[in-house]
Amino acid sequence: MIRTIYKGRQIKVLAVRGRPNHRKLVINGYTIQHGWQGDDTQALDWFRLVIDRIDELVPGTEPTIRAGYMDAHWYEPGTIDVNPKGHATAPGSVCLCILCVIDDPAGSKARYAPLAPDACRDCHQLRDGHQYNASLFNPHHYIDPTPAQKAARQAHLDRFAQLDEDDEPTCDARYHKDHPNYLARPQCLLLADHRDAAPGYENRHVAAGGFMWPREVAQ
Numbered sequence: 001m002i003r004t005i006y007k008g009r010q011i012k013v014l015a016v017r018g019r020p021n022h023r024k025l026v027i028n029g030y031t032i033q034h035g036w037q038g039d040d041t042q043a044l045d046w047f048r049l050v051i052d053r054i055d056e057l058v059p060g061t062e063p064t065i066r067a068g069y070m071d072a073h074w075y076e077p078g079t080i081d082v083n084p085k086g087h088a089t090a091p092g093s094v095c096l097c098i099l100c101v102i103d104d105p106a107g108s109k110a111r112y113a114p115l116a117p118d119a120c121r122d123c124h125q126l127r128d129g130h131q132y133n134a135s136l137f138n139p140h141h142y143i144d145p146t147p148a149q150k151a152a153r154q155a156h157l158d159r160f161a162q163l164d165e166d167d168e169p170t171c172d173a174r175y176h177k178d179h180p181n182y183l184a185r186p187q188c189l190l191l192a193d194h195r196d197a198a199p200g201y202e203n204r205h206v207a208a209g210g211f212m213w214p215r216e217v218a219q
């Protein structure tokens, strides 16, 4: 039997009754193998190999997902964020696995936004109303996030606010009646002052799909 901490993970290698050449493998309280073949030393070596490899990858990104290390128990608590799916992400970031992403025509959007700066260290819940049993495999009380988590989450929000400020108001004028090619009345996508219109077309509204109408028409 081995109980140790390797690179911040609690590792357990436990005997399996009646099967001397098998071990039960547990990482951060989560059983990943009930009958791993080998002895204690081999099991610990295997853990080290896997964890060393994991620490070369960025959680939530494609190489991590391809290797199958989405779940939070593979990581050192407090060095990652844990989204509502239980998947690990870099703090202030998102998981790009297909379970966490919705495909839409504009590109793949993450279903789960990065966490609030003061969300729990080990899950997405806030202190207020944090439920002990919300995470099936990791029941826990609220734990303060680490400074690194807080900083990364805040940095994401700041980036987002920056983008928001750069966003100029659009014209948004609507065509005065329905159009057979559009579900709703066509809406102008140009900037409010139309300075992004094609040269010579400043006095025309332009909807998605290219439909144009004169700027003077009553709305």
Ligand SMILES: [Zn+2]
Pocket (backbone or CB within 6 Å): 070, 085, 087, 095, 096, 097, 098, 099, 100
């Ligand atoms: Zn995911």
Ligand SMILES: [Zn+2]
Pocket (backbone or CB within 6 Å): 120, 121, 122, 123, 124, 125, 130, 140, 141, 142, 143
């Ligand atoms: Zn929590």
Ligand SMILES: [Zn+2]
Pocket (backbone or CB within 6 Å): 171, 172, 173, 188, 189, 190, 194, 204, 205, 206
């Ligand atoms: Zn317009």
